[in-house]
Amino acid sequence: MQNMSRAGTLAVSLVILAAACRIDDTSRQKASGPDSTATSAAHAAFDPATWRPPADSEIPGDSLGASIRRGLALVMHTADSLPEYAPGALSCTNCHINGGRTADAAPLTGSYARFPKYMDRTGAVIGLADRVNYCFTRSLAGNKLPVESREMEDILSYIAWLSSGVPVGEGKKIDGSEGLRAMPGEMVGDRTRGQAVFTAKCVACHGPNGAGNPAIPPGIPALWGPRSFSVGASMARQGKAASFIWHNMPYGLGKSLTQQEAFDVAAFVTSQPRPNSPGKEQDWPTGGAPADVPYATQGHAAFLPPPLLPRANPNRAIVDPPASVRRKAASR
Ligand code: HEC
Ligand code: HEC
Numbered sequence: 001m002q003n004m005s006r007a008g009t010l011a012v013s014l015v016i017l018a019a020a021c022r023i024d025d026t027s028r029q030k031a032s033g034p035d036s037t038a039t040s041a042a043h044a045a046f047d048p049a050t051w052r053p054p055a056d057s058e059i060p061g062d063s064l065g066a067s068i069r070r071g072l073a074l075v076m077h078t079a080d081s082l083p084e085y086a087p088g089a090l091s092c093t094n095c096h097i098n099g100g101r102t103a104d105a106a107p108l109t110g111s112y113a114r115f116p117k118y119m120d121r122t123g124a125v126i127g128l129a130d131r132v133n134y135c136f137t138r139s140l141a142g143n144k145l146p147v148e149s150r151e152m153e154d155i156l157s158y159i160a161w162l163s164s165g166v167p168v169g170e171g172k173k174i175d176g177s178e179g180l181r182a183m184p185g186e187m188v189g190d191r192t193r194g195q196a197v198f199t200a201k202c203v204a205c206h207g208p209n210g211a212g213n214p215a216i217p218p219g220i221p222a223l224w225g226p227r228s229f230s231v232g233a234s235m236a237r238q239g240k241a242a243s244f245i246w247h248n249m250p251y252g253l254g255k256s257l258t259q260q261e262a263f264d265v266a267a268f269v270t271s272q273p274r275p276n277s278p279g280k281e282q283d284w285p286t287g288g289a290p291a292d293v294p295y296a297t298q299g300h301a302a303f304l305p306p307p308l309l310p311r312a313n314p315n316r317a318i319v320d321p322p323a324s325v326r327r328k329a330a331s332r
Contacts, residue, residue: 039167046166048173053101053109053162064157071158072099074151078140082151086142087312088227088275089212091219095139095235097248100162103176104247104254106234112156112163113171123285124322128156133319141230141275143316180234180243187259189238189267197265201250201257210272224272226309230317232277237292238304241266270294273307278314285325 056072059065074081076099078091093099100108115128129147132155136142145152163171171177198206202223207213210223222228234240246262248254257265280295289300296302311317320326 042167043170046170048170048175051165051174054164056099059161064161067154067157068161070151071154071156071161074155075100075158082142082145084143085136085145085151086140088141088229089214089222090140090227090229091221092135092140094219094221095244100159102248103174104181105176105244106179107174107176108159108162110163110166110171110174110177112160113166113168113174114177115171120288121283122321122325124325126322128159130319132156132159135233137230137317137319138232138277139229139235141228141233141277141311141317143313144319180240181247183239183243183246183259183263185239187242187263189242189260189263189265191264191267191271193261194264194266194268197257197261198268201261202265205251210269223269224274224306226275228274230275230277230311231294231306231308232280232283236270236274236294236306237290238263238266238270238294239290239292241270245269267304271304271306273309276308276311276314277317278311279318282321282325285321 059068059072075092075096078086079089080091095106096102096108097105100111103109111131112128115131116125117131118125119131129152132152133144133147136145145155166174205213205216205220206223207220209225211225211227212220212222214220229235235244242259242263245266246255246257246259250256277295281297283289283293283295284297284300287297287299289297292303293300294303294305
């Protein structure tokens with residue numbers, strides 16, 4: 001019964017959402033179309049300030065709960081569970097900390113109510129499964145997970161459950177929904193100073209060659225090298241890495257570095273060799289790439305590009321852009 005009314009709410013809101021996204025992303029919140037009474041009531045009752053994601057102990061005991069539980073295991077132990085798709089030393093929750101609940105670490109709370117969404121990096125509206133596959137192919141430097149697979153269904157079940165009670169379209173109001181939080185724009189890191197920060201504050205866990213260490217609980221992920229995130233990941237940008245590091249690292253001691261130290265160590269980490277990201281030059285197809293993107297795109301020169309390592313399966317590392325973007329690229 002609960003599921004049925006949610007499905008009804010979804011159908012109504014998705015129509016409104018799709019209409020809003022076609023105009024542009026920022027106008028979505030202002031979009032007001034024909035609305036059902038049930039949808040209006042859900043939106044009126046929703047308070048993003050008091051909303052909390054459910055705890056793992058609240059996963060239901062039914063078949064849906066079993067799927068959510070499998071999805072949780074997949075995001076926590078991605079590399080162990082799906083080595084063919086996540087061949088590196090990273091799992092989703094190494095970045096989306098605490099099962100995706102940490103507002104300072106690109107939270108997945110509310111994501112289910114934020115998609116489909118316009119992504120300027122793609123230059124198009126994309127759905128949640130494609131967004132998950134961007135993280136498989138770029139952040140995990142892995143391979144695209146088939147959208148029809150049970151594993152993708154389970155991951156989406158988990159992300160949907162994590163957004164329980166967030167009406168579609170209201171996901172943008174959840175704390176942290178903008179992704180890794182903006183840091184002061186004018187700050188620039190110094191990789192030599194950053195190396196000293198790394199030696200003092202990071203090497204004990206992440207290791208002298210940045211490869212991480214599965215033997216140290218909860219399992220230390222790789223910061224660079226063939227088993228880390230690719231150059232096409234948001235984390236490969238100095239400003240995004242500085243934000244993640246300043247808010248969350250050293251592990252358990254977030255916000256203990258100065259912001260300058262965070263930029264310095266981010267400059268050091270992002271200057272190290274990492275997997276290539278095939279097709280990355282098609283990003284921001286209409287221009288406007290942020291200044292710290294470490295590869296060249298339309299109208300943008302690479303910012304401090306790191307050495308790149310080849311990918312085993314370059315064809316499986318690309319999430320095909322929507323047809324509208326392909327047409328624009330072809331006519332350029
Ligand atoms: C190396 C770090 C890293 C890893 C590993 C990673 N992600 Fe991400 N992910 C990010 C960052 C950073 C963002 C947000 C980008 C930004 O700040 O704009 C993001 C965004 C997302 C989003 C969009 C969130 C939203 O609501 O806009 C989803 C969904 C997502 N990731 C799912 C996953 C899944 C599932 C996995 C594992 C298969 C994964 N991610 C692995 C760093 C990572
Ligand atoms: C006490 C051990 C520890 C220390 C010290 C530490 N980290 Fe981490 N780091 C972790 C763990 C554990 C995770 C994964 C978090 C999780 O899964 O909840 C992580 C995740 C990361 C990530 C995201 C995942 C990845 O591999 O890219 C980055 C970036 C990172 N750390 C950078 C740093 C930097 C820079 C420092 C030094 C300022 C540092 N860490 C110090 C344990 C540590």
